[in-house]
Amino acid sequence: EDQVTQSPEALRLQEGESSSLNCSYTVSGLRGLFWYRQDPGKGPEFLFTLYSAGEEKEKERLKATLTKKESFLHITAPKPEDSATYLCAVQANGGKLIFGQGTELSVKP
Amino acid sequence: NAGVTQTPKFQVLKTGQSMTLQCAQDMNHNSMYWYRQDPGMGLRLIYYSASEGTTDKGEVPNGYNVSRLNKREFSLRLESAAPSQTSVYFCASRWSSYNSPLHFGNGTRLTVT
Numbered sequence: 001e002d003q004v005t006q007s008p009e010a011l012r013l014q015e016g017e018s019s020s021l022n023c024s025y026t027v028s029g030l031r032g033l034f035w036y037r038q039d040p041g042k043g044p045e046f047l048f049t050l051y052s053a054g055e056e057k058e059k060e061r062l063k064a065t066l067t068k069k070e071s072f073l074h075i076t077a078p079k080p081e082d083s084a085t086y087l088c089a090v091q092a093n094g095g096k097l098i099f100g101q102g103t104e105l106s107v108k109p
Numbered sequence: 110n111a112g113v114t115q116t117p118k119f120q121v122l123k124t125g126q127s128m129t130l131q132c133a134q135d136m137n138h139n140s141m142y143w144y145r146q147d148p149g150m151g152l153r154l155i156y157y158s159a160s161e162g163t164t165d166k167g168e169v170p171n172g173y174n175v176s177r178l179n180k181r182e183f184s185l186r187l188e189s190a191a192p193s194q195t196s197v198y199f200c201a202s203r204w205s206s207y208n209s210p211l212h213f214g215n216g217t218r219l220t221v222t
Contacts, residue, residue, distance in 0.1 A: 034210045043113075043199050043213030044152075051208070087152070091207060099152040 002027045004090050006100035013107050016077050021086055021103045024070040029093030033071050035064050036087040038102070044087055078107045111135050113214035115200050121220045122190045130185040130217050132200030140203050141183035142211065143167075143175060145196040152199070158183055190221045 004025045013019055023033070032051050036044035048057040050066040057064045061082065063074040073086055085102045092098065116131045134141065143155040154167030158177040172194060174186045183202075187194060197218050201211040 032208050032210075036213075041215075043201075043215045044211075046210045046212060049208075049210050089211075095207065097154075097211070101149075101151045 004100040010104045021073040023088035025090045027092035031091040034089045038085045115214035134202040138202035142201045143185045144199045
């Protein structure tokens with residue numbers, strides 16, 4: 001069964017304390033993996049697409065990486081404005097897009 | 110640079126009332142989607158339209174209908190609202206059915222009493 005699991009469910013960091021969010025997946029053929037950021041009361045905002053193992057994408061303090069079984073979203077020296085829920089979604093063969101439950105990140109000054 | 114626009118932003122309905130949620134995108138995307146987001150359930154697909162003129166059921170279609178009015182607009186109708194349909198509804202669009210990311214609107218917060 002196609003499945004996407006994000007961990008941890010919630011993460012509290014101090015400003016400047018780097019960490020990683022995990023998205024593990026089991027799907028019948030990966031067509032793409034997407035990371036989103038969602039702020040309270042807003043729709044998910046697209047961050048990155050990764051298509052193949054070994055691929056990396058960066059944007060400001062965020063870096064996304066992909067292996068054959070999981071993706072990591074690394075946050076370097078986070079700031080309070082990085083606080084949000086981060087969602088990953090996996091596009092599988094056959095057209096199904098599967099979302100994880102999200103990681104709620106809180107960065108305290 | 111509007112992207113995906115949803116109306117209304119908030120709505121309160123009584124059980125049995127009907128309403129239509131509107132969605133429009135200005136990115137010339139082919140595919141459009143309706144999701145609902147509930148605490149602990151994540152995003153669940155209600156209906157989608159892979160291209161203009163086609164619509165298909167998603168994971169949770171019961172109690173909903175959709176219309177792909179043209180390439181830009183995709184509406185979601187609740188014919189007889191139930192408290193179980195209290196949720197946040199998101200419309201999304203993307204260039205094609207595969208490989209390209211979804212772009213979301215900011216949602217409609219619906220309460221059914």
